[in-house]
Amino acid sequence: MRDVNLQEAIELLKQEGFKQTGKRKMMLELFDKHDRYMTAKEVLEEMSLEFKGLSFDTIYRNLSTFVSLNILEETELSGEKHFRFVCNSGHHHHHFICLDCGKTRQIHTCPMSALDENLSGYDISGHKFEIYGTCPACQ
Amino acid sequence: MRDVNLQEAIELLKQEGFKQTGKRKMMLELFDKHDRYMTAKEVLEEMSLEFKGLSFDTIYRNLSTFVSLNILEETELSGEKHFRFVCNSGHHHHHFICLDCGKTRQIHTCPMSALDENLSGYDISGHKFEIYGTCPACQ
DNA sequence: TTGTTAAAACGGAATCATTCTAATTTGAAA
DNA sequence: TTTCAAATTAGAATGATTCCGTTTTAACAA
Structure with a gap:
């Protein structure tokens, strides 16, 4: 892979x-x-x-x-x-990032898809969703 | 306010x-x-x-x-x-941030609450969700 | 009001990540 | 092989941020 x-x-x-x-x-x-x-x-x-x-x-x-x-x-x-x-999983996703070792775990939930807000009039160019912490191996 | x-x-x-x-x-x-x-x-x-x-x-x-x-x-x-x-709206929220003027618009959807992932074993210390773009006034 | 003191501010140097510049080296196509 | 643009180099430059030793000042007590 x-x-x-x-x-x-x-x-x-x-x-x-x-x-x-x-x-x-x-x-x-x-x-x-x-x-x-x-x-x-x-x-x-x-x-x-x-x-x-x-x-x-x-x-x-x-x-x-x-x-x-x-x-x-x-x-x-x-x-x-x-x-x-870049992850080659083929679809848009986000990451849990271990602040100790830098390894990541994919997060398949994207907040943009379920966004319950009216942002008409706003020109959206990007977004960032990251979860930070310590991975099992680093604990 | x-x-x-x-x-x-x-x-x-x-x-x-x-x-x-x-x-x-x-x-x-x-x-x-x-x-x-x-x-x-x-x-x-x-x-x-x-x-x-x-x-x-x-x-x-x-x-x-x-x-x-x-x-x-x-x-x-x-x-x-x-x-x-800090916003004093009294509850946890995120932001749309205008990359031109720095003004923000609150986003009340928090991806963490609807997170459909099993992260047991991961010690989560924080998260970041921001939407970037241009606000109506800056267009 | 004045004196005392620790916190705040100052100016300038130091640091750290990142980028630029001008000169040199090198991969790859002819 | 020769050629040449692309890649690399060392070191300087930049820009944000922090540190340091000294001076100023806010707050409290006398």
């Missing part, structure tokens, strides 16, 4: 005319392996083991490329951007 | 042993007057008209004091903290 994502992501890069570099490959493998929200710093630290002298700029540039290609999704937790592989 | 909040806030400060300063008073009046989410920078700019040489430290310290006293509530929009008077 997750392998599909990794392979698809690498394919997508090629399709869209982006170069395949060892760094990009390792970044994607990292996200695939960990399957949780990670910060740029965490990514840099783990990648630095293999690539000495890796620049923050490279990390951020690639993260943002991946987000624009819909390979990664992004959320902001306590002032820091966090990234994870 | 809003006056109640302002008065209550000033009372609360006194009750909790905080000093009443002209700056704190003006900050609270600002939030009361604008009734929308504002950044520290916006607050500083408007306060600087009256208090020359006002320090960012003062703004942030007071904002954080107000949040801890539950006078202000805080959310993060595009990497910046935003603050507004």
Whole structure:
């Protein structure tokens, strides 16, 4: 399941005319392996083991490329951007996010579908529903 | 309605042993007057008209004091903290937030109450539900 | 009213995440 | 291989936020 994502992501890069570099490959493998929200710093630290002298700029540039290609999704937790592989479950959903380890659990209830409010006149561009706490493994 | 909040806030400060300063008073009046989410920078700019040489430290310290006293509530929009008077409607609710002007509209539907998921084993510490877009006045 | 004291405010430096810049390296197509 | 745009680099710049040592001031008591 997750392998599909990794392979698809690498394919997508090629399709869209982006170069395949060892760094990009390792970044994607990292996200695939960990399957949780990670910060740029965490990514840099783990990648630095293999690539000495890796620049923050490279990390951020690639993260943002991946987000624009819909390979990664992004959320902001306590002032820091966090990234994870987009879930490939095929339908819109939300997340419980463990504030300790960054792992998530899908929430299939979307509040927008059952919204009992009259918002005519309001131009809605997005919404965010996240549940925070500690996952069973971290307790 | 809003006056109640302002008065209550000033009372609360006194009750909790905080000093009443002209700056704190003006900050609270600002939030009361604008009734929308504002950044520290916006607050500083408007306060600087009256208090020359006002320090960012003062703004942030007071904002954080107000949040801890539950006078202000805080959310993060595009990497910046935003603050507004807590709504005194007396019940838990969420917000539509206008990304242009920061004004909000209450959303009374809370996704947590109708959550159709089994999260036993998960320790839930909070949740966030916000709808973003443009309010009628800003279109 | 005045003196005392701890809280508040000040200015400026420090920090932290993130982005930019200009120069260098490299993947991939011809 | 050669070529060239894309990717990467180091380090500077930015922007928000916090920290620090010093000075000012609100509140309370004498």
